[in-house]
């Protein structure tokens with residue numbers, strides 16, 4: 001069976017990773033690529049290592065009225081740039097939006113695929129979670145659903161590789177000289193990912209996510225997100241690990257580890273690692289989560305969601321092991 005897919009934003013980091021995954025997918029056939037500045041270029045010019053059967057595909061100027069026959073469209077456009085165009089895509093084309101325009105927007109399912117896979121079946125519009133939210137929420141979901149922690153006053157300390165900022169952008173923070181041998185906090189108090197994290201914490205717990213704190217830091221590495229989360233709860237490390245192992249028992253992509261996870265464990269994969277340390281005497285739970293920001297944080301989860309909405313095994317095209325070292 002061949003499912004015809006397209007990618008708009010293919011020249012970017014998220015779109016390029018989607019291209020890489022689709023190139024190795026057993027059912028998806030890439031028939032359409034689109035963008036803005038890269039329009040007119042062949043894929044081999046953007047990605048010299050692309051498989052020969054895709055090399056000659058020419059990037060089209062993004063125009064939702066000029067789509068070929070498509071089953072699924074992956075959108076990987078700058079947040080703020082996808083809503084208007086995607087609203088004009090014919091209803092018969094399923095969409096997975098990797099950007100941030102449709103998270104918790106009416107008519108769009110929030111694609112936290114490892115937590116609510118059954119809710120993806122039958123959807124035609126899926127909003128992929130952000131990279132920090134998926135690392136965070138996959139770690140917190142078992143504890144919130146199992147009432148092991150309080151939903152209020154959660155503190156998330158996050159680290160991200162530079163590719164999280166995308167390929168574009170002239171900001172010198174993301175240049176080699178600006179990022180190498182350097183650590184930079186940013187987005188304090190008001191990062192755009194806070195609303196989707198708060199909403200999902202409330203969905204999972206049934207309580208209020210008041211007092212949420214989230215501080216990301218840029219780290220001089222290419223890929224990877226690590227979140228270290230502090231919460232209140234009267235539980236033990238073993239209870240947290242057991243609860244998470246049960247919660248994710250049937251899930252293909254979440255690994256519960258008794259060692260603190262490392263970003264390289266996930267590189268190039270759709271895996272999500274979670275671990276915990278808890279001290280009931282201090283009413284303290286530390287939850288940790290790791291993803292590849294371009295894998296589970298973007299294109300990997302987008303392909304997982306596309307598999308789910310197309311009725312394929314959710315692991316199709318995503319079974320490769322991470323890159324190591």
Ligand SMILES: NC(=O)C1=CN([C@@H]2O[C@H](COP(=O)(O)OP(=O)(O)OC[C@H]3O[C@@H](n4cnc5c(N)ncnc54)[C@H](OP(=O)(O)O)[C@@H]3O)[C@@H](O)[C@H]2O)C=CC1
Pocket residue numbers: 008009010011012013014015034035036037038039062076077078079081098099100129130131163164165166167168169293294297298
């Ligand atoms: N990088 C990451 O780790 C993650 C990114 N995301 C989200 O995914 C989205 C894409 O991010 P990322 O790949 O990093 O960004 P990049 O800057 O690397 O790529 C942006 C892409 O958007 C295209 N584009 C920009 N403006 C237009 C336009 N007006 N019309 C058509 N295409 C356009 C560019 O095409 P062209 O070159 O042809 O102009 C390019 O392919 C963003 O919303 C981002 O927040 C989500 C999770 C993680």
Ligand SMILES: CC(=O)N[C@@H](CCC(=O)OP(=O)(O)O)C(=O)O
Pocket residue numbers: 079098099100129130131132160161162163164165166187192193216218
């Ligand atoms: C390093 C860096 O800048 N990372 C981005 C995260 C990318 C992402 O997930 O963004 P969307 O919500 O727009 O999809 C950020 O902090 O905004």
